[in-house]
Amino acid sequence: MSDDTSDYPDPTEPSAQPAQPSAEPGSETAQPVTLGMANTASTAITEVDPEFKKEGLKKIRAIVDGNGVNGEDVKEVHFEGGTLQFLANTKLQFRFKTLERVEAGKRPGKQLPSPKAIHEEIAKQEQKITHRADVVKQVQTYIAEERKDMGYGLDGQMIKLPFLYTDYVFYEACKNCVAKGHVQCKRCHGQGYEMCTQCHGQGLDVCPQCNGSQFIQGPNGRQQCPRCFGRGKTSCSLCNERRKIQCRVCKTKGTTQCTVCSGHAWNTHFYRLEIDAMPSFDFDRSNIKDRVGDVIDDLGPDLITKGHAQAKVIYKEQNEKQSEDKRDFITVPYVVQVPFGELRYKIGEETYGTLLFGYNCALYHLPDLLDKLLKTPIKRLQEAAENRGNVAEKIQKCAQFRTLRGALLASSRYPLKKAAKKIKMDNPQGLRNETIKQITLHADRALKNITRKPRKQGFYIAIALMALIFGVYFAAGIHGMIAAAIPDQLIQLGVDIAVLGLTLTGAFYLVKFMSRHAMKQALGDILSGGNAKLPMPKLGKTAERLTYIAPGLYLLALEASVHLATAPWWYMQLRGMITGAI
Numbered sequence: 001m002s003d004d005t006s007d008y009p010d011p012t013e014p015s016a017q018p019a020q021p022s023a024e025p026g027s028e029t030a031q032p033v034t035l036g037m038a039n040t041a042s043t044a045i046t047e048v049d050p051e052f053k054k055e056g057l058k059k060i061r062a063i064v065d066g067n068g069v070n071g072e073d074v075k076e077v078h079f080e081g082g083t084l085q086f087l088a089n090t091k092l093q094f095r096f097k098t099l100e101r102v103e104a105g106k107r108p109g110k111q112l113p114s115p116k117a118i119h120e121e122i123a124k125q126e127q128k129i130t131h132r133a134d135v136v137k138q139v140q141t142y143i144a145e146e147r148k149d150m151g152y153g154l155d156g157q158m159i160k161l162p163f164l165y166t167d168y169v170f171y172e173a174c175k176n177c178v179a180k181g182h183v184q185c186k187r188c189h190g191q192g193y194e195m196c197t198q199c200h201g202q203g204l205d206v207c208p209q210c211n212g213s214q215f216i217q218g219p220n221g222r223q224q225c226p227r228c229f230g231r232g233k234t235s236c237s238l239c240n241e242r243r244k245i246q247c248r249v250c251k252t253k254g255t256t257q258c259t260v261c262s263g264h265a266w267n268t269h270f271y272r273l274e275i276d277a278m279p280s281f282d283f284d285r286s287n288i289k290d291r292v293g294d295v296i297d298d299l300g301p302d303l304i305t306k307g308h309a310q311a312k313v314i315y316k317e318q319n320e321k322q323s324e325d326k327r328d329f330i331t332v333p334y335v336v337q338v339p340f341g342e343l344r345y346k347i348g349e350e351t352y353g354t355l356l357f358g359y360n361c362a363l364y365h366l367p368d369l370l371d372k373l374l375k376t377p378i379k380r381l382q383e384a385a386e387n388r389g390n391v392a393e394k395i396q397k398c399a400q401f402r403t404l405r406g407a408l409l410a411s412s413r414y415p416l417k418k419a420a421k422k423i424k425m426d427n428p429q430g431l432r433n434e435t436i437k438q439i440t441l442h443a444d445r446a447l448k449n450i451t452r453k454p455r456k457q458g459f460y461i462a463i464a465l466m467a468l469i470f471g472v473y474f475a476a477g478i479h480g481m482i483a484a485a486i487p488d489q490l491i492q493l494g495v496d497i498a499v500l501g502l503t504l505t506g507a508f509y510l511v512k513f514m515s516r517h518a519m520k521q522a523l524g525d526i527l528s529g530g531n532a533k534l535p536m537p538k539l540g541k542t543a544e545r546l547t548y549i550a551p552g553l554y555l556l557a558l559e560a561s562v563h564l565a566t567a568p569w570w571y572m573q574l575r576g577m578i579t580g581a582i
């Protein structure tokens, strides 16, 4: 363990707890510290479940089974294992951040008499907070219970501690409103009333009947306006001759709410001290076997998140007597349990060794078992790929090995990359990636060798058939019959295009069926135990060539139909356009 953790009660120190039972009577029982694990022990190895070894053997057997050997041919020679318990530590370096803002009103928080006092308090907290038992406990609990990785193995990725913040406040009387919460209305200057906007303070409107002329045209000629009695003016309809109206902003109050303090008369200088944690990790490797320790190192947080091991946080009280020290971190100590075992086994005459690790019983240092077992059949597959000897017979022999059978099936179905991926998925261990690449390539080529002849034959038959179909369609009057039955010219064009598309699709399937037939002949029912599952072979270049040739044949048939006077309207138009342009 690093020196940084030395100011903690060292959980590796066996005397720490039993030596001072009187110091805190009852503390042992009050705290279920390690849930069944010996919290005082350092690295230790205890018995391992006998099922663990069986599980490992079963996994190895599953890998080799069907690849020239039976699972039972894997014979255990020696097993030595146990459940390893070791101590680990995640150190959390605190990072402090203060957010500052002014808010209206009195916001809740720890109140202090001045911003300066707050700054001082924050500085003090940054020193003190890692020494507070409640904070340590809170952080440890959060890490252990809220995070899937329990903080184990973390190094350098910032952890947010969202619950761990303190708000400090300083209340200040609002300067804008002199702590009154309101200010004089700007529109009416505190009067509460403003000049009438309709009569502009005159109190009178121009008479709407005489339009201010005092007289109107009556039945007996010019007469005095009866509406304004000859005054030419009437009372202002808005202010009723009061000349003033209510202030539209303050509605007679003469004041408005202070916008700085929102009427609260006080403002809050608000400081939030936030804390993030930067973790660094180490574990006690001293008594752990190298191979096991290396795996633990490599896995990092995956050791816990992927379920290889079980970790328990050791909740311990802070050592108070050292709380005067400068310190800006806390630690999360763990006890970790992980089963492991070295298994030696024999397949045939050869002896192998593999490390079984973790509660998932993962296999480490597994030799390239399949590379070895499949050496001869892989060679045979390569010969089939190179078109040497009886390819069909060689493929049949290869297909008797589970892994190669899968490879042949994957190669017949998918493009190379996807096929290799599938092989890797089916054989995640025991086969080198290089070998997977090789097998994929060989299988692909070997299958192509099988289907080459039928593909070629199919290709020529397809061309002949396409020529026949297009010829019969345009020249022998079928197109004419359809044209007569369907007067819509666009539908006629659609049918003509459909004939091209359907014929080409039919040609693809013809070649595919012929290749598939050949594959079936070559592979028998070994591949997947039935014809139904035998996939349609890939066409590759043949499909490309057919796609180029089909429109050519189509055009030839059309051109022939021009001379027989059975050509479709659209072709004649197209032809006219092209020849006209030339």
Ligand SMILES: [Zn+2]
Pocket (backbone or CB within 6 Å): 174, 175, 176, 177, 178, 179, 180, 181, 182, 258, 259, 260, 261, 262, 263, 264, 265, 266
């Ligand atoms: Zn104010």
Ligand SMILES: [Zn+2]
Pocket (backbone or CB within 6 Å): 185, 186, 187, 188, 189, 190, 191, 192, 193, 247, 248, 249, 250, 251, 252, 253, 254, 255
């Ligand atoms: Zn006003």
Ligand SMILES: [Zn+2]
Pocket (backbone or CB within 6 Å): 207, 208, 209, 210, 211, 212, 213, 214, 215, 225, 226, 227, 228, 229, 230, 231, 232, 233
């Ligand atoms: Zn009037």
Ligand SMILES: [Zn+2]
Pocket (backbone or CB within 6 Å): 196, 197, 198, 199, 200, 201, 202, 203, 204, 236, 237, 238, 239, 240, 241, 242, 243, 244
């Ligand atoms: Zn008025």
